[in-house]
Amino acid sequence: MVDLLILVAFSLFSGVFSLGEKELLSFKRMPTTPAPTRFFHTSKNVSTILEMKHNKHLQKGLTINTINYIVTVTLGSRNLTVIVDTGSDLSLVQCQLWRLCYTQPEHLFNPLVSPSYILVQCESQPCHTLSSNTGNSGLCESNVPKCNYAVIYGGGSYTRGELGRDRLTLGNTPVDNFVFRCGRNNRGLFGAASGLMGLGRSDLSLISQTSNVFGGVFSYLFARF
Template identity: 45%
Template sequence: MSLPSVSALRGGPRPSFSIRQRRELDPMQALRRVLLPQQEPLFNPALSSTYRNVTCSASACDQLTGSDCSGTTCLYAVSYGDGSSTVGFLATDTFTLTSRNVFKNFIFGCGQNNQGLFGRAAGLIGLGRSRYSLTSQVASRLGNIFSYCLPSTSSSTGFLNVGKPLASAVRYTPLLTDSRAPAFYFIDLIGITVGGTKLPVGTRLELSPTVFQSVGTIIDSGTVITRLPPAAYSALRTAFRAAMTQYPLAPAASILDTCYDFRNSATLTYPVIKLLYTNLEVTLPATGVFYVISSAQVCLAFAGNSDSSQIGIIGNVQQRTFEVTHDNIANRIGFSAGACS
Protein backbone atom coordinates (compact mmCIF):
# COMPACT_ATOMS: atom_id res chain seq x y z
CA MET A 1 0.00 0.00 0.00
CA SER A 2 1.89 3.04 -1.24
CA LEU A 3 1.68 6.74 -0.56
CA PRO A 4 0.87 9.30 -3.26
CA SER A 5 3.82 11.30 -4.55
CA VAL A 6 4.47 14.60 -6.30
CA SER A 7 7.45 16.24 -7.98
CA ALA A 8 9.04 19.35 -6.51
CA LEU A 9 12.23 21.35 -6.81
CA ARG A 10 14.66 22.16 -4.01
CA GLY A 11 17.91 23.73 -5.24
CA GLY A 12 18.67 21.05 -7.86
CA PRO A 13 17.11 18.25 -9.96
CA ARG A 14 13.34 17.73 -9.63
CA PRO A 15 12.81 14.86 -7.15
CA SER A 16 9.56 13.13 -6.23
CA PHE A 17 8.15 13.33 -2.71
CA SER A 18 5.50 11.35 -0.88
CA ILE A 19 2.71 13.38 0.71
CA ARG A 20 2.05 13.23 4.46
CA GLN A 21 -0.44 15.66 5.94
CA ARG A 22 0.32 14.98 9.55
CA ARG A 23 3.96 15.96 9.88
CA GLU A 24 5.55 19.23 10.95
CA LEU A 25 8.69 18.84 8.84
CA ASP A 26 9.64 17.96 5.24
CA PRO A 27 12.39 15.30 5.36
CA MET A 28 14.37 14.27 2.27
CA GLN A 29 17.11 11.69 1.81
CA ALA A 30 20.72 12.88 1.85
CA LEU A 31 23.86 10.98 0.91
CA ARG A 32 24.93 9.41 4.18
CA ARG A 33 23.59 6.21 5.77
CA VAL A 34 20.47 6.00 3.63
CA LEU A 35 18.76 2.62 3.90
CA LEU A 36 16.08 3.11 1.24
CA PRO A 37 16.34 3.04 -2.58
CA GLN A 38 15.01 5.99 -4.55
CA GLN A 39 14.57 6.84 -8.23
CA GLU A 40 16.40 10.17 -8.29
CA PRO A 41 19.96 11.01 -7.17
CA LEU A 42 20.31 11.54 -3.44
CA PHE A 43 20.34 15.12 -2.21
CA ASN A 44 23.95 16.23 -1.72
CA PRO A 45 24.18 19.26 0.57
CA ALA A 46 27.74 19.93 -0.61
CA LEU A 47 26.42 20.84 -4.06
CA SER A 48 24.13 23.54 -2.71
CA SER A 49 25.69 26.93 -1.97
CA THR A 50 22.63 27.91 0.10
CA TYR A 51 22.38 24.80 2.30
CA ARG A 52 22.96 25.32 6.03
CA ASN A 53 22.58 23.04 9.04
CA VAL A 54 20.48 24.60 11.79
CA THR A 55 22.39 25.13 15.02
CA CYS A 56 21.18 23.97 18.40
CA SER A 57 20.96 27.56 19.61
CA ALA A 58 18.55 28.55 16.81
CA SER A 59 14.89 29.08 17.65
CA ALA A 60 13.91 26.64 14.87
CA CYS A 61 15.63 23.82 16.75
CA ASP A 62 14.08 24.77 20.06
CA GLN A 63 10.58 24.96 18.55
CA LEU A 64 10.74 21.57 16.79
CA THR A 65 9.14 18.66 18.61
CA GLY A 66 11.61 15.79 19.05
CA SER A 67 14.77 17.78 18.29
CA ASP A 68 18.18 16.87 19.73
CA CYS A 69 21.77 17.98 19.30
CA SER A 70 25.00 16.56 17.92
CA GLY A 71 27.65 19.03 18.99
CA THR A 72 26.24 22.36 17.83
CA THR A 73 24.09 20.84 15.04
CA CYS A 74 20.34 20.37 15.49
CA LEU A 75 18.96 16.89 14.83
CA TYR A 76 15.38 15.82 14.15
CA ALA A 77 13.69 12.44 14.61
CA VAL A 78 10.25 11.62 13.21
CA SER A 79 8.28 8.36 13.50
CA TYR A 80 5.09 7.57 11.58
CA GLY A 81 2.09 5.47 12.44
CA ASP A 82 3.00 2.82 9.85
CA GLY A 83 6.39 2.19 11.49
CA SER A 84 8.44 4.33 9.10
CA SER A 85 10.98 6.70 10.59
CA THR A 86 13.56 9.30 9.60
CA VAL A 87 16.46 10.82 11.53
CA GLY A 88 18.83 13.51 10.34
CA PHE A 89 19.92 17.13 10.39
CA LEU A 90 17.55 20.06 10.63
CA ALA A 91 18.59 22.31 7.77
CA THR A 92 17.70 25.30 5.63
CA ASP A 93 18.03 25.84 1.90
CA THR A 94 16.38 27.73 -0.92
CA PHE A 95 13.13 26.07 -1.98
CA THR A 96 11.81 26.77 -5.49
CA LEU A 97 8.20 26.14 -6.46
CA THR A 98 8.23 28.36 -9.56
CA SER A 99 10.57 31.03 -10.88
CA ARG A 100 8.40 33.61 -9.09
CA ASN A 101 8.01 31.65 -5.89
CA VAL A 102 11.43 31.11 -4.37
CA PHE A 103 11.67 30.68 -0.59
CA LYS A 104 14.98 31.35 1.09
CA ASN A 105 15.87 29.72 4.42
CA PHE A 106 13.24 27.03 3.97
CA ILE A 107 13.44 24.65 6.94
CA PHE A 108 13.49 20.91 6.26
CA GLY A 109 14.99 17.66 7.46
CA CYS A 110 18.06 16.27 5.69
CA GLY A 111 17.59 12.56 6.38
CA GLN A 112 20.58 10.45 7.34
CA ASN A 113 18.78 7.29 8.41
CA ASN A 114 15.40 6.64 6.77
CA GLN A 115 13.52 3.38 7.23
CA GLY A 116 10.11 2.04 6.33
CA LEU A 117 7.42 2.56 3.73
CA PHE A 118 8.67 5.52 1.71
CA GLY A 119 8.52 3.72 -1.63
CA ARG A 120 11.18 5.10 -3.99
CA ALA A 121 10.43 8.74 -3.24
CA ALA A 122 13.21 11.18 -2.41
CA GLY A 123 11.43 12.38 0.71
CA LEU A 124 8.17 13.50 2.26
CA ILE A 125 6.18 16.70 1.92
CA GLY A 126 4.54 17.76 5.16
CA LEU A 127 1.14 19.39 4.64
CA GLY A 128 0.05 19.59 8.27
CA ARG A 129 -0.90 22.63 10.31
CA SER A 130 2.40 22.83 12.17
CA ARG A 131 5.00 25.59 11.89
CA TYR A 132 7.48 23.88 9.56
CA SER A 133 5.21 22.07 7.10
CA LEU A 134 5.58 23.16 3.48
CA THR A 135 2.18 24.83 3.44
CA SER A 136 2.83 26.80 6.62
CA GLN A 137 6.20 28.05 5.38
CA VAL A 138 4.82 29.34 2.06
CA ALA A 139 1.51 30.64 3.45
CA SER A 140 2.64 34.25 3.87
CA ARG A 141 3.12 34.58 0.11
CA LEU A 142 0.73 32.05 -1.41
CA GLY A 143 -2.02 31.98 1.20
CA ASN A 144 -2.77 29.17 3.60
CA ILE A 145 -4.81 27.17 1.09
CA PHE A 146 -3.75 24.07 -0.80
CA SER A 147 -5.40 21.33 -2.77
CA TYR A 148 -4.42 18.04 -4.33
CA CYS A 149 -5.86 15.35 -6.53
CA LEU A 150 -4.63 11.82 -5.95
CA PRO A 151 -4.89 9.68 -9.10
CA SER A 152 -6.62 6.31 -9.09
CA THR A 153 -3.56 4.40 -10.36
CA SER A 154 0.21 4.81 -10.23
CA SER A 155 0.27 5.31 -14.01
CA SER A 156 -2.14 8.27 -13.84
CA THR A 157 -1.27 11.85 -12.97
CA GLY A 158 -2.59 13.97 -10.11
CA PHE A 159 -1.45 17.29 -8.73
CA LEU A 160 -0.59 19.34 -5.67
CA ASN A 161 -1.68 22.97 -5.88
CA VAL A 162 -0.68 25.64 -3.35
CA GLY A 163 -3.09 28.56 -3.42
CA LYS A 164 -6.68 28.78 -4.59
CA PRO A 165 -8.34 25.51 -5.70
CA LEU A 166 -8.21 24.78 -9.41
CA ALA A 167 -11.81 23.57 -9.63
CA SER A 168 -14.60 26.12 -9.84
CA ALA A 169 -17.30 23.91 -8.30
CA VAL A 170 -16.05 23.00 -4.84
CA ARG A 171 -18.39 21.89 -2.04
CA TYR A 172 -17.20 22.49 1.51
CA THR A 173 -17.57 21.10 5.00
CA PRO A 174 -16.13 22.71 8.16
CA LEU A 175 -12.51 22.07 9.07
CA LEU A 176 -12.24 21.23 12.75
CA THR A 177 -9.42 21.30 15.29
CA ASP A 178 -8.73 18.98 18.20
CA SER A 179 -6.28 19.53 21.03
CA ARG A 180 -5.30 15.85 20.93
CA ALA A 181 -3.67 16.35 17.53
CA PRO A 182 -3.48 20.04 16.60
CA ALA A 183 -1.46 19.47 13.42
CA PHE A 184 -4.13 17.17 11.95
CA TYR A 185 -7.13 18.09 9.81
CA PHE A 186 -10.33 16.99 11.53
CA ILE A 187 -13.53 16.65 9.51
CA ASP A 188 -17.09 16.12 10.76
CA LEU A 189 -18.11 12.71 9.43
CA ILE A 190 -21.71 12.15 10.55
CA GLY A 191 -22.90 9.12 8.57
CA ILE A 192 -22.51 6.66 5.70
CA THR A 193 -25.00 5.35 3.17
CA VAL A 194 -24.73 2.06 1.28
CA GLY A 195 -26.97 1.65 -1.74
CA GLY A 196 -28.96 4.72 -0.71
CA THR A 197 -29.70 3.50 2.83
CA LYS A 198 -28.14 5.12 5.88
CA LEU A 199 -26.26 2.60 7.95
CA PRO A 200 -27.89 1.18 11.08
CA VAL A 201 -26.14 -0.09 14.18
CA GLY A 202 -27.79 -2.94 16.07
CA THR A 203 -31.52 -2.28 16.36
CA ARG A 204 -31.22 1.42 15.54
CA LEU A 205 -32.71 2.61 12.28
CA GLU A 206 -29.72 4.85 11.59
CA LEU A 207 -26.10 5.10 12.67
CA SER A 208 -25.94 7.94 15.19
CA PRO A 209 -23.53 10.77 14.29
CA THR A 210 -22.11 10.46 17.81
CA VAL A 211 -20.51 7.15 16.81
CA PHE A 212 -18.12 9.25 14.70
CA GLN A 213 -18.18 12.56 16.56
CA SER A 214 -17.36 11.12 19.98
CA VAL A 215 -13.86 10.14 18.82
CA GLY A 216 -13.40 12.49 15.85
CA THR A 217 -12.26 11.85 12.27
CA ILE A 218 -9.18 13.14 10.46
CA ILE A 219 -8.61 13.32 6.73
CA ASP A 220 -5.10 12.18 5.82
CA SER A 221 -3.39 11.63 2.49
CA GLY A 222 -0.65 9.59 4.18
CA THR A 223 -3.03 6.83 5.34
CA VAL A 224 -4.14 4.45 2.60
CA ILE A 225 -7.23 2.72 4.01
CA THR A 226 -10.06 4.52 5.81
CA ARG A 227 -10.46 3.46 9.44
CA LEU A 228 -13.88 3.65 11.09
CA PRO A 229 -15.12 3.13 14.66
CA PRO A 230 -15.82 -0.60 15.17
CA ALA A 231 -19.62 -0.20 15.26
CA ALA A 232 -19.62 1.88 12.08
CA TYR A 233 -17.35 -0.51 10.19
CA SER A 234 -19.38 -3.54 11.29
CA ALA A 235 -22.54 -1.90 9.93
CA LEU A 236 -20.81 -0.95 6.67
CA ARG A 237 -19.41 -4.45 6.16
CA THR A 238 -22.78 -6.09 6.85
CA ALA A 239 -24.63 -3.83 4.41
CA PHE A 240 -21.96 -4.16 1.72
CA ARG A 241 -21.74 -7.94 1.96
CA ALA A 242 -25.54 -8.22 1.77
CA ALA A 243 -25.46 -6.37 -1.56
CA MET A 244 -22.57 -8.43 -2.98
CA THR A 245 -23.78 -12.00 -2.44
CA GLN A 246 -23.58 -12.77 -6.19
CA TYR A 247 -19.76 -12.65 -6.03
CA PRO A 248 -17.56 -15.28 -4.35
CA LEU A 249 -15.60 -14.15 -1.34
CA ALA A 250 -11.80 -14.18 -1.45
CA PRO A 251 -9.32 -14.48 1.45
CA ALA A 252 -8.80 -11.44 3.62
CA ALA A 253 -5.77 -9.24 2.96
CA SER A 254 -4.16 -7.83 6.09
CA ILE A 255 -6.71 -5.45 7.68
CA LEU A 256 -9.09 -5.82 4.70
CA ASP A 257 -11.55 -8.55 5.67
CA THR A 258 -14.16 -8.22 2.90
CA CYS A 259 -12.61 -9.33 -0.38
CA TYR A 260 -14.02 -10.81 -3.60
CA ASP A 261 -12.89 -12.90 -6.53
CA PHE A 262 -13.98 -11.15 -9.73
CA ARG A 263 -12.11 -13.34 -12.21
CA ASN A 264 -15.30 -14.81 -13.65
CA SER A 265 -17.28 -11.54 -13.62
CA ALA A 266 -17.70 -9.82 -16.98
CA THR A 267 -19.39 -6.84 -15.31
CA LEU A 268 -19.40 -5.51 -11.77
CA THR A 269 -22.39 -4.17 -9.87
CA TYR A 270 -21.81 -2.76 -6.42
CA PRO A 271 -23.75 -0.59 -3.95
CA VAL A 272 -22.94 3.12 -4.06
CA ILE A 273 -21.25 4.34 -0.88
CA LYS A 274 -21.62 7.94 0.26
CA LEU A 275 -19.71 9.60 3.07
CA LEU A 276 -21.88 12.15 4.87
CA TYR A 277 -20.24 15.23 6.34
CA THR A 278 -21.77 18.39 7.77
CA ASN A 279 -23.30 20.24 4.77
CA LEU A 280 -21.78 17.78 2.31
CA GLU A 281 -22.24 14.33 0.76
CA VAL A 282 -19.35 12.68 -1.09
CA THR A 283 -20.24 9.85 -3.48
CA LEU A 284 -17.30 7.48 -3.86
CA PRO A 285 -16.35 6.19 -7.30
CA ALA A 286 -15.35 2.53 -7.66
CA THR A 287 -11.73 3.49 -6.99
CA GLY A 288 -12.83 4.82 -3.59
CA VAL A 289 -14.75 1.68 -2.70
CA PHE A 290 -12.35 -1.10 -3.72
CA TYR A 291 -8.68 -1.79 -3.10
CA VAL A 292 -7.41 -4.05 -5.89
CA ILE A 293 -4.75 -6.59 -5.05
CA SER A 294 -5.52 -8.77 -8.07
CA SER A 295 -8.64 -9.78 -10.02
CA ALA A 296 -8.88 -12.71 -7.61
CA GLN A 297 -8.68 -10.46 -4.55
CA VAL A 298 -10.52 -7.13 -4.68
CA CYS A 299 -11.31 -5.79 -1.22
CA LEU A 300 -13.63 -3.28 0.37
CA ALA A 301 -11.26 -0.36 1.07
CA PHE A 302 -12.36 0.25 4.66
CA ALA A 303 -11.29 -1.23 7.98
CA GLY A 304 -12.37 -0.98 11.59
CA ASN A 305 -10.33 0.51 14.39
CA SER A 306 -9.36 -1.93 17.12
CA ASP A 307 -11.43 -0.11 19.74
CA SER A 308 -14.08 2.59 19.89
CA SER A 309 -11.79 5.21 21.45
CA GLN A 310 -9.49 5.51 18.43
CA ILE A 311 -9.76 8.48 16.07
CA GLY A 312 -11.27 7.66 12.67
CA ILE A 313 -9.30 8.35 9.49
CA ILE A 314 -10.44 9.15 5.95
CA GLY A 315 -7.60 7.58 3.96
CA ASN A 316 -6.29 8.38 0.52
CA VAL A 317 -8.24 5.64 -1.31
CA GLN A 318 -11.46 7.51 -0.51
CA GLN A 319 -9.91 10.79 -1.71
CA ARG A 320 -8.70 9.59 -5.11
CA THR A 321 -9.83 11.51 -8.23
CA PHE A 322 -11.26 14.34 -6.07
CA GLU A 323 -9.62 17.72 -5.77
CA VAL A 324 -9.45 18.00 -1.98
CA THR A 325 -9.05 21.61 -0.87
CA HIS A 326 -7.73 22.54 2.57
CA ASP A 327 -8.71 26.14 3.22
CA ASN A 328 -7.00 27.12 6.47
CA ILE A 329 -8.17 30.70 6.10
CA ALA A 330 -11.92 29.97 6.07
CA ASN A 331 -11.43 26.74 8.10
CA ARG A 332 -13.10 24.41 5.62
CA ILE A 333 -12.32 21.37 3.48
CA GLY A 334 -13.74 21.07 -0.02
CA PHE A 335 -14.28 18.27 -2.54
CA SER A 336 -14.60 18.48 -6.30
CA ALA A 337 -15.20 15.17 -8.11
CA GLY A 338 -13.37 14.05 -11.24
CA ALA A 339 -10.44 16.47 -10.96
CA CYS A 340 -7.98 13.79 -12.09
CA SER A 341 -8.17 10.17 -13.20
Protein backbone atom coordinates in the same frame (compact mmCIF):
# COMPACT_ATOMS: atom_id res chain seq x y z
CA MET B 1 -2.35 30.87 12.26
CA VAL B 2 -2.50 30.12 8.55
CA ASP B 3 -5.91 29.70 6.94
CA LEU B 4 -5.85 26.47 4.95
CA LEU B 5 -8.22 26.17 2.03
CA ILE B 6 -9.01 22.54 1.26
CA LEU B 7 -10.95 21.58 -1.86
CA VAL B 8 -12.05 18.01 -1.29
CA ALA B 9 -13.23 15.36 -3.77
CA PHE B 10 -11.74 12.06 -2.68
CA SER B 11 -12.27 8.86 -0.74
CA LEU B 12 -10.16 8.11 2.31
CA PHE B 13 -9.32 4.52 3.23
CA SER B 14 -6.92 3.98 6.15
CA GLY B 15 -5.16 7.26 5.44
CA VAL B 16 -4.51 6.51 1.74
CA PHE B 17 -5.88 8.86 -0.91
CA SER B 18 -7.31 7.67 -4.23
CA LEU B 19 -5.62 9.12 -7.28
CA GLY B 20 -7.29 10.83 -10.21
CA GLU B 21 -6.39 12.90 -13.24
CA LYS B 22 -7.02 16.37 -11.81
CA GLU B 23 -5.13 16.32 -8.55
CA LEU B 24 -3.26 19.55 -7.94
CA LEU B 25 -1.71 21.81 -5.39
CA SER B 26 -2.48 25.51 -5.68
CA PHE B 27 -0.40 28.27 -4.19
CA LYS B 28 -0.38 31.95 -5.11
CA ARG B 29 -1.14 35.33 -3.60
CA MET B 30 -4.86 35.89 -3.34
CA PRO B 31 -6.59 38.99 -4.79
CA THR B 32 -6.79 41.96 -2.44
CA THR B 33 -10.61 41.76 -2.29
CA PRO B 34 -11.47 39.80 0.86
CA ALA B 35 -13.42 36.58 0.53
CA PRO B 36 -16.99 36.58 1.91
CA THR B 37 -16.20 33.73 4.32
CA ARG B 38 -13.11 32.17 5.88
CA PHE B 39 -13.37 29.03 3.77
CA PHE B 40 -14.15 30.67 0.41
CA HIS B 41 -17.35 28.73 -0.25
CA THR B 42 -18.43 30.61 -3.39
CA SER B 43 -17.91 29.00 -6.78
CA LYS B 44 -16.27 32.19 -8.03
CA ASN B 45 -13.49 31.94 -5.48
CA VAL B 46 -13.04 28.22 -6.10
CA SER B 47 -12.60 28.96 -9.81
CA THR B 48 -10.03 31.63 -8.97
CA ILE B 49 -8.01 29.12 -6.95
CA LEU B 50 -8.06 26.45 -9.66
CA GLU B 51 -6.91 28.88 -12.35
CA MET B 52 -3.80 30.02 -10.47
CA LYS B 53 -0.66 29.67 -12.53
CA HIS B 54 1.39 28.00 -9.79
CA ASN B 55 -0.62 24.79 -9.70
CA LYS B 56 1.50 21.68 -9.20
CA HIS B 57 -0.16 18.57 -10.58
CA LEU B 58 0.08 15.51 -8.41
CA GLN B 59 1.04 12.17 -9.89
CA LYS B 60 0.26 8.56 -9.15
CA GLY B 61 2.93 7.11 -6.90
CA LEU B 62 2.65 3.54 -8.15
CA THR B 63 5.67 4.06 -10.41
CA ILE B 64 7.85 4.51 -7.34
CA ASN B 65 6.20 1.82 -5.22
CA THR B 66 3.86 3.97 -3.17
CA ILE B 67 0.08 4.33 -3.28
CA ASN B 68 0.25 7.94 -2.10
CA TYR B 69 0.19 11.14 -4.10
CA ILE B 70 3.59 12.38 -5.24
CA VAL B 71 4.79 15.72 -6.59
CA THR B 72 8.10 16.98 -7.97
CA VAL B 73 9.68 20.08 -6.42
CA THR B 74 13.12 21.67 -6.57
CA LEU B 75 15.32 21.86 -3.48
CA GLY B 76 18.50 23.82 -4.06
CA SER B 77 19.19 22.83 -7.66
CA ARG B 78 17.92 19.25 -7.33
CA ASN B 79 14.53 18.08 -8.62
CA LEU B 80 13.02 15.69 -6.09
CA THR B 81 9.86 13.58 -6.19
CA VAL B 82 8.26 13.50 -2.74
CA ILE B 83 5.17 12.01 -1.14
CA VAL B 84 2.43 14.51 -0.29
CA ASP B 85 1.82 13.90 3.42
CA THR B 86 -1.04 15.81 5.04
CA GLY B 87 -0.20 14.28 8.41
CA SER B 88 3.43 15.45 8.68
CA ASP B 89 4.39 18.83 10.07
CA LEU B 90 7.91 18.93 8.66
CA SER B 91 9.16 17.98 5.20
CA LEU B 92 11.83 15.33 4.69
CA VAL B 93 14.37 14.48 2.00
CA GLN B 94 16.96 11.73 1.95
CA CYS B 95 20.44 13.20 2.17
CA GLN B 96 23.72 11.87 0.87
CA LEU B 97 26.83 11.10 2.97
CA TRP B 98 25.44 8.18 4.96
CA ARG B 99 24.62 4.73 3.59
CA LEU B 100 21.58 4.00 5.75
CA CYS B 101 19.04 5.08 3.15
CA TYR B 102 16.47 3.13 1.17
CA THR B 103 16.87 2.88 -2.60
CA GLN B 104 15.46 5.69 -4.73
CA PRO B 105 15.81 6.26 -8.50
CA GLU B 106 16.71 9.95 -8.13
CA HIS B 107 20.10 11.12 -6.93
CA LEU B 108 20.24 11.75 -3.20
CA PHE B 109 20.21 15.38 -2.13
CA ASN B 110 23.77 16.37 -1.25
CA PRO B 111 23.89 19.38 1.10
CA LEU B 112 27.64 19.75 0.58
CA VAL B 113 27.23 20.72 -3.08
CA SER B 114 24.21 22.99 -2.64
CA PRO B 115 25.47 26.59 -2.26
CA SER B 116 22.18 27.68 -0.70
CA TYR B 117 22.11 24.97 1.98
CA ILE B 118 22.44 26.09 5.61
CA LEU B 119 22.70 23.79 8.61
CA VAL B 120 20.12 24.65 11.28
CA GLN B 121 21.95 25.46 14.49
CA CYS B 122 21.07 23.86 17.80
CA GLU B 123 20.27 27.21 19.45
CA SER B 124 18.05 28.43 16.60
CA GLN B 125 14.31 28.99 16.82
CA PRO B 126 13.37 26.03 14.56
CA CYS B 127 15.33 23.66 16.78
CA HIS B 128 13.81 25.09 19.97
CA THR B 129 10.28 24.73 18.59
CA LEU B 130 10.83 21.28 17.08
CA SER B 131 9.20 19.53 20.03
CA SER B 132 6.03 21.64 20.09
CA ASN B 133 5.70 21.54 16.30
CA THR B 134 6.38 17.88 15.66
CA GLY B 135 6.33 16.09 19.02
CA ASN B 136 10.03 15.24 18.69
CA SER B 137 12.67 17.29 20.48
CA GLY B 138 15.83 18.45 18.78
CA LEU B 139 18.92 16.53 19.87
CA CYS B 140 22.05 18.62 20.22
CA GLU B 141 25.65 17.43 20.20
CA SER B 142 28.36 19.04 22.29
CA ASN B 143 30.99 19.00 19.54
CA VAL B 144 28.78 19.94 16.57
CA PRO B 145 26.18 22.71 17.04
CA LYS B 146 23.57 21.18 14.73
CA CYS B 147 19.94 20.29 15.39
CA ASN B 148 19.50 16.52 15.15
CA TYR B 149 16.15 14.74 15.14
CA ALA B 150 14.72 11.23 15.35
CA VAL B 151 11.16 10.42 14.24
CA ILE B 152 9.13 7.22 14.17
CA TYR B 153 6.06 7.35 11.92
CA GLY B 154 2.98 5.16 12.05
CA GLY B 155 3.59 1.72 10.59
CA GLY B 156 7.14 1.61 11.90
CA SER B 157 8.80 3.94 9.38
CA TYR B 158 11.54 6.10 10.83
CA THR B 159 14.06 8.77 9.93
CA ARG B 160 17.08 10.27 11.69
CA GLY B 161 19.23 13.19 10.65
CA GLU B 162 19.46 16.93 11.13
CA LEU B 163 17.48 20.03 10.24
CA GLY B 164 18.63 22.11 7.30
CA ARG B 165 17.59 25.13 5.25
CA ASP B 166 17.68 25.53 1.49
CA ARG B 167 15.83 27.22 -1.34
CA LEU B 168 12.62 25.39 -2.25
CA THR B 169 11.09 26.19 -5.64
CA LEU B 170 7.38 25.61 -6.24
CA GLY B 171 6.45 26.23 -9.84
CA ASN B 172 8.42 29.37 -10.66
CA THR B 173 8.34 30.72 -7.13
CA PRO B 174 11.39 30.36 -4.84
CA VAL B 175 10.98 29.98 -1.10
CA ASP B 176 14.28 30.86 0.57
CA ASN B 177 15.51 29.34 3.84
CA PHE B 178 12.98 26.52 3.78
CA VAL B 179 13.45 24.31 6.86
CA PHE B 180 13.32 20.54 6.31
CA ARG B 181 14.57 17.26 7.69
CA CYS B 182 17.80 16.12 6.04
CA GLY B 183 17.41 12.38 6.58
CA ARG B 184 20.59 10.33 7.03
CA ASN B 185 19.03 7.10 8.28
CA ASN B 186 15.66 6.27 6.74
CA ARG B 187 13.61 3.09 6.63
CA GLY B 188 9.98 2.16 6.11
CA LEU B 189 7.01 2.79 3.86
CA PHE B 190 8.49 5.54 1.69
CA GLY B 191 8.46 3.50 -1.51
CA ALA B 192 11.19 4.95 -3.72
CA ALA B 193 10.26 8.60 -3.13
CA SER B 194 12.98 11.11 -2.31
CA GLY B 195 11.13 12.22 0.81
CA LEU B 196 7.92 13.74 2.16
CA MET B 197 6.19 17.09 1.70
CA GLY B 198 4.78 17.99 5.11
CA LEU B 199 1.38 19.68 4.75
CA GLY B 200 0.48 19.81 8.44
CA ARG B 201 -0.38 23.07 10.20
CA SER B 202 2.57 23.59 12.51
CA ASP B 203 4.98 26.51 12.19
CA LEU B 204 7.44 24.25 10.35
CA SER B 205 5.06 22.81 7.76
CA LEU B 206 5.32 23.77 4.11
CA ILE B 207 2.01 25.62 4.36
CA SER B 208 3.19 27.79 7.25
CA GLN B 209 6.65 28.42 5.82
CA THR B 210 5.17 29.66 2.53
CA SER B 211 2.41 31.78 4.08
CA ASN B 212 4.27 35.07 3.55
CA VAL B 213 4.98 34.18 -0.07
CA PHE B 214 1.45 33.10 -0.99
CA GLY B 215 -0.57 35.38 1.25
CA GLY B 216 -1.50 32.69 3.75
CA VAL B 217 -3.47 30.62 1.24
CA PHE B 218 -2.64 27.09 0.14
CA SER B 219 -5.05 24.56 -1.32
CA TYR B 220 -5.02 20.98 -2.47
CA LEU B 221 -7.57 19.06 -4.50
CA PHE B 222 -7.74 15.26 -4.55
CA ALA B 223 -9.98 13.73 -7.22
CA ARG B 224 -11.15 10.13 -7.44
CA PHE B 225 -10.31 7.78 -10.32
